[in-house]
Amino acid sequence: MNHSTFVSPSTGRxxxxxxxxxFGTVVDWRTGVxxxxxxxxxxxxxxxxxxxxADTWRARYYPSMAPIRSGDRGYVPLDQLHFENLKTAxxxxxxxxxxxxxxxxxxxTRAWERLPAWPDSVxxxxxxxARYIVGPxxxxxxxxxVSMAKSAGLPWDVVIGMxxxxxYKPDPAxxxxxxALLRLxxxxxxxxxxxxxxxxxARETGMATAFVRRATEHGPEQTxxxxxxxxxxxxxxxxxxxxxxxxxxPAATA
Amino acid sequence: MNHSTFVSPSTGRxxxxxxxxxFGTVVDWRTGVxxxxxxxxxxxxxxxxxxxxADTWRARYYPSMAPIRSGDRGYVPLDQLHFENLKTAxxxxxxxxxxxxxxxxxxxTRAWERLPAWPDSVxxxxxxxARYIVGPxxxxxxxxxVSMAKSAGLPWDVVIGMxxxxxYKPDPAxxxxxxALLRLxxxxxxxxxxxxxxxxxARETGMATAFVRRATEHGPEQTxxxxxxxxxxxxxxxxxxxxxxxxxxPAATA
Numbered sequence: 480m481n482h483s484t485f486v487s488p489s490t491g492r493x494x495x496x497x498x499x500x501x502f503g504t505v506v507d508w509r510t511g512v513x514x515x516x517x518x519x520x521x522x523x524x525x526x527x528x529x530x531x532x533a534d535t536w537r538a539r540y541y542p543s544m545a546p547i548r549s550g551d552r553g554y555v556p557l558d559q560l561h562f563e564n565l566k567t568a569x570x571x572x573x574x575x576x577x578x579x580x581x582x583x584x585x586x587x588t589r590a591w592e593r594l595p596a597w598p599d600s601v602x603x604x605x606x607x608x609a610r611y612i613v614g615p616x617x618x619x620x621x622x623x624x625v626s627m628a629k630s631a632g633l634p635w636d637v638v639i640g641m642x643x644x645x646x647y648k649p650d651p652a653x654x655x656x657x658x659a660l661l662r663l664x665x666x667x668x669x670x671x672x673x674x675x676x677x678x679x680x681a682r683e684t685g686m687a688t689a690f691v692r693r694a695t696e697h698g699p700e701q702t703x704x705x706x707x708x709x710x711x712x713x714x715x716x717x718x719x720x721x722x723x724x725x726x727x728x729p730a731a732t733a
Numbered sequence: 734m735n736h737s738t739f740v741s742p743s744t745g746r747x748x749x750x751x752x753x754x755x756f757g758t759v760v761d762w763r764t765g766v767x768x769x770x771x772x773x774x775x776x777x778x779x780x781x782x783x784x785x786x787a788d789t790w791r792a793r794y795y796p797s798m799a800p801i802r803s804g805d806r807g808y809v810p811l812d813q814l815h816f817e818n819l820k821t822a823x824x825x826x827x828x829x830x831x832x833x834x835x836x837x838x839x840x841x842t843r844a845w846e847r848l849p850a851w852p853d854s855v856x857x858x859x860x861x862x863a864r865y866i867v868g869p870x871x872x873x874x875x876x877x878x879v880s881m882a883k884s885a886g887l888p889w890d891v892v893i894g895m896x897x898x899x900x901y902k903p904d905p906a907x908x909x910x911x912x913a914l915l916r917l918x919x920x921x922x923x924x925x926x927x928x929x930x931x932x933x934x935a936r937e938t939g940m941a942t943a944f945v946r947r948a949t950e951h952g953p954e955q956t957x958x959x960x961x962x963x964x965x966x967x968x969x970x971x972x973x974x975x976x977x978x979x980x981x982x983p984a985a986t987a
Binding site: 558612620621622625628629635636637638640642643660661662663 | 812866874875876879882883889890891892894896897914915916917
């Protein structure tokens with residue numbers, strides 16, 4: 480491995496690992512889920528618009544974690560939340576989930592393991608991997624992340640699923656726990672994410688930050704996270720630019 | 734990823750993941766530690782035989798875990814045991830550890846992160862990675878394993894360090910905990926190891942087993958683990974043969 484050359488302006492430390500938010504940042508969940516929702520609709524003769532299911536399903540993502548974040552519910556892995564949220568989403572779309580076999584709902588839930596990478600993700604990660612430890616720092620559980628990596632060809636060095644830490648981002652323990660597992664100072668880790676709230680939480684635990692704009696994560700009419708909300712260490716359009724910023728000399732950041 | 738074609742004769746299940754014992758099975762700890770022991774000896778003007786330090790140091794490995802296995806001591810990561818054991822080993826060789834700066838002892842301890850792979854390991858792992866999830870199932874902690882992988886070029890899909898499970902092999906929880914993290918039935922996981930005791934423990938938790946003979950792990954006069962002690966699913970000479978056995982049809986195992 481070549482050595483890191485990037486010193487974070489905000490942490491003053493040489494970055495040794497780059498951890499990535501996954502859904503939306505590395506992979507295109509909306510396209511991937513809609514693709515499998517279409518297969519599900521065809522199989523069951525539904526007229527449902529596949530992107531509606533993807534959006535309705537994902538809309539349950541943060542609310543379903545709220546009771547776990549607040550301590551009202553014990554930790555359950557994202558796998559299980561996805562399954563529960565699928566049933567809620569179908570019901571919201573007027574499709575009683577009890578009308579479908581559980582096996583079909585479980586199979587559709589596994590769509591989250593088969594999401595396509597954004598076109599620049601794999602090559603960018605390979606370039607960054609030459610100099611840095613790369614891994615996901617995702618709310619997904621380890622098994623889901625490993626399946627996703629095998630399916631999409633994501634060349635992770637280490638997979639940090641939230642089942643290892645039993646919390647959900649943006650709980651500070653998600654970030655500090657990852658640093659402890661890697662035996663690194665938080666300032667030696669950069670979080671790369673398409674979501675400002677995630678970068679803010681990472682910064683508050685002392686991590687370096689990179690904003691990657693994913694302007695169509697939520698489809699062509701996206702209104703959120705279209706621009707960096709703070710002076711993150713790096714702000715780029717894709718992983719190609721991120722790899723470039725991180726391979727350049729310290730002063731040459733984007 | 735291509736699909737697995739190997740059904741374990743002992744578990745009757747299609748193998749989906751191959752987990753590897755690391756020290757001795759994937760990497761050559763004796764050569765690697767001796768190499769850095771020689772640098773240490775040169776720096777401090779010692780006449781010590783480097784392989785003596787490697788052997789004496791490693792001889793403390795199992796005894797130092799015993800109090801943790803028995804519950805007399807809480808879990809501490811292997812990093813820390815290695816550091817403690819280095820001091821004991823130096824003392825046994827007549828070299829009081831207090832005569833050396835802690836920084837030099839810590840640097841020598843990091844030799845375990847820079848161990849060379851056996852010549853067949855990396856290519857064999859790459860071949861197996863095409864069909865299976867591959868990862869270490871080692872008594873080392875995650876950070877040590879990630880550093881080792883970066884240094885030696887080990888293409889892991891997932892890194893399961895014992896700090897994730899807070900036990901040491903052959904505690905059954907080391908094997909069942911790894912299966913749970915991967916959301917796999919133990920019978921869908923094969924442990925590959927050069928040590929019969931490790932395979933026995935894996936088998937007792939329901940895993941498939943592969944014995945890889947590493948006849949010089951302990952040097953040219955090795956007397957242990959020169960042959961399989963049971964009817965493991967696969968018995969091979971190296972990772973090339975292991976990859977071959979696992980890519981063949983179910984009946985064509987070694």
